[in-house]
Amino acid sequence: MFLFQNNNSIRIILWIVGFVGAVFMAAWVPLIAMGLLALRWRAWEALVIGLWADFLWFAPNRIEGLSDLSFFSLPLFTLSALVLVWGLEPLRREFLTP
Amino acid sequence: MRGSREEVLGRRRFLWATLIVVTVFVIDGLSGGSVRALARLSASSMWAAGVSAGDVVLGSGLFSTRRALERENQVLREERAQFQVHTAAYEILKNENESLRQLTRLVERESGITAPIASSLHSSPYGTFMIGAGTRDGVRPGTIVMAGDPQRGGFVVGRVESADARLSLVKALFAPQEEVDAVIRDVNVSLLGRGGGQARAEIPRGTGIKVGDVVIAPSLGGRAIGIVGALEEDIGTASERVYVRVPVNLNDVKFVYVLISE
Numbered sequence: 001m002f003l004f005q006n007n008n009s010i011r012i013i014l015w016i017v018g019f020v021g022a023v024f025m026a027a028w029v030p031l032i033a034m035g036l037l038a039l040r041w042r043a044w045e046a047l048v049i050g051l052w053a054d055f056l057w058f059a060p061n062r063i064e065g066l067s068d069l070s071f072f073s074l075p076l077f078t079l080s081a082l083v084l085v086w087g088l089e090p091l092r093r094e095f096l097t098p
Numbered sequence: 099m100r101g102s103r104e105e106v107l108g109r110r111r112f113l114w115a116t117l118i119v120v121t122v123f124v125i126d127g128l129s130g131g132s133v134r135a136l137a138r139l140s141a142s143s144m145w146a147a148g149v150s151a152g153d154v155v156l157g158s159g160l161f162s163t164r165r166a167l168e169r170e171n172q173v174l175r176e177e178r179a180q181f182q183v184h185t186a187a188y189e190i191l192k193n194e195n196e197s198l199r200q201l202t203r204l205v206e207r208e209s210g211i212t213a214p215i216a217s218s219l220h221s222s223p224y225g226t227f228m229i230g231a232g233t234r235d236g237v238r239p240g241t242i243v244m245a246g247d248p249q250r251g252g253f254v255v256g257r258v259e260s261a262d263a264r265l266s267l268v269k270a271l272f273a274p275q276e277e278v279d280a281v282i283r284d285v286n287v288s289l290l291g292r293g294g295g296q297a298r299a300e301i302p303r304g305t306g307i308k309v310g311d312v313v314i315a316p317s318l319g320g321r322a323i324g325i326v327g328a329l330e331e332d333i334g335t336a337s338e339r340v341y342v343r344v345p346v347n348l349n350d351v352k353f354v355y356v357l358i359s360e
């Protein structure tokens with residue numbers, strides 16, 4: 001019971017850190033929060049943090065043609081969140097989930 | 099068996115969560131950014147509340163010694179930023195008088211508004227930040243954003259990338275991987291942004307470019323965009339590397355000047 005509550009508290013804290021960190025802190029803070037969430041849980045919160053960060057800082061209307069399609073013209077946080085939560089799924093299921 | 103069923107259910111729920119996230123992204127794109135406008139408005143309120151809370155905590159006397167030092171530090175930093183702007187302004191005005199007025203149609207009187215910076219300047223991985231002015235104030239995508247008074251030699255720090263009613267997202271001129279064509283002492287260079295108000299370019303040797311030279315962007319009406327911060331010679335090649343920076347510490351800037359085209 002205690003472990004369950006503790007687990008949930010960590011999950012909520014990581015979510016808050018990622019969410020608030022996207023507004024106040026350097027970009028790597030929400031990224032690390034997303035990574036930790038995705039490592040331990042099947043965390044939809046990581047997806048929400050990624051979407052939130054891109055909604056705040058990313059302007060998609062620059063994508064006018066392939067010539068403009070550079071690394072920084074992609075919604076990096078949303079893509080990272082998708083890669084993290086789905087890419088880490090086998091590892092998490094095999095080793096990191098009790 | 100039961101565990102396996104829970105696993106399948108969990109995966110199914112998670113797949114739905116992923117689909118919802120992708121759908122929200124698509125809906126936002128199709129609606130012209132209405133969801134992100136709401137997100138930015140709430141983030142801007144969070145930012146303002148956070149800054150106010152910080153001021154209240156610092157003003158409460160809890161950290162009085164630290165607060166006094168921080169205030170003094172802040173005043174000194176602001177003074178230094180002003181000094182840097184004024185020093186660079188002299189060079190800019192001199193350069194403008196010499197040649198660039200003949201080459202570009204520089205606007206004699208800039209009309210615009212002063213807007214507060216409404217977000218953190220270092221949180222965005224895309225080199226963007228928010229300002230508290232939007233379409234209601236006449237701001238449009240592409241609008242030039244400057245630090246300092248343009249009549250006395252301000253610097254272009256970015257352009258509006260997208261504008262909502264009350265907020266706009268500004269892309270810094272020297273955002274990571276952002277290219278800007280510029281002129282330094284009549285030498286054309288292509289600057290590559292590195293973030294944090296810095297950019298770099300390769301120039302041929304023997305151009306006479308010196309540290310402190312003003313960098314001007316013809317595509318931005320011949321306005322100044324930075325100064326040469328350092329030069330680095332590469333012995334193995336015939337070129338020199340020039341590092342350009344914005345002469346103001348952007349973290350100390352609270353307001354920007356937004357040029358509104360009439």
